[in-house]
Amino acid sequence: MKYKYLRRAFKESEAFTDYFWRCRDFSDVYAKSKELTGSPLARIFRIGYAELAKLSQSGVSISSMSSESEDVTISSRFAGMDNVKRALRRAINSEITGLTQLVPFLATTGNTSPFIGLFGTVWGIMNSFHGIGLSGLPWKKGIHREN
Incomplete structure (x- = not known):
């Protein structure tokens, strides 16, 4: 299950x-990101885009943030960008947690599976010897046919 999740991601x-x-308009990228529900990058983008949309609705001009004019002060240029950074950091941490969840289980399973297979082999051999013992045949006859 984890493999399918990671492959899809x-x-x-x-x-x-x-x-x-390829796309020049972030609103198109946002629409496409809604279709890609398994992509961690798309989810991070959606959160960042939503935070920028909140900034633009609150009256902070996003275009003024990248303006090089002297009329725009540093504080107004970066007003609200801390919220975007925080939202993106939170989203990144959440995605990392989701991607790394169950990885220790996979590592443990991968490391122990040869021993489980070996245990099955030993169990089968023990059952064979038990069957030979129950058959009442002499030890040598039960294992090796004499001509």
Whole structure:
């Protein structure tokens, strides 16, 4: 299950990245990110985009943040950007947690599976010897046929 989740995350993130760099309008990228529900990158983008939308609704001009004019002060240029940074950091941490969840279980299972297989082999051999013992045949006859 974790493998399928990670594979889907990788494929959809790759598709999102390709679309992100090809597209010039963030609103189109936002619409596409809603389709890619398995992509961690798309989810992070949606959170950042939503936070920027809140900034633009509150009256902070996003275009003024990148303006090079002297009329725009440093404080107004970056007003609200701390909220965007915090939201993105929170989203990144959440995605990392989701992606790394159950990885220790996979590592433990991968490391112990050879021993479980070996245990099954030993169990089968023990059952064979037990069957030979119950058959009442002499030890040598039960294992090796004499001509």
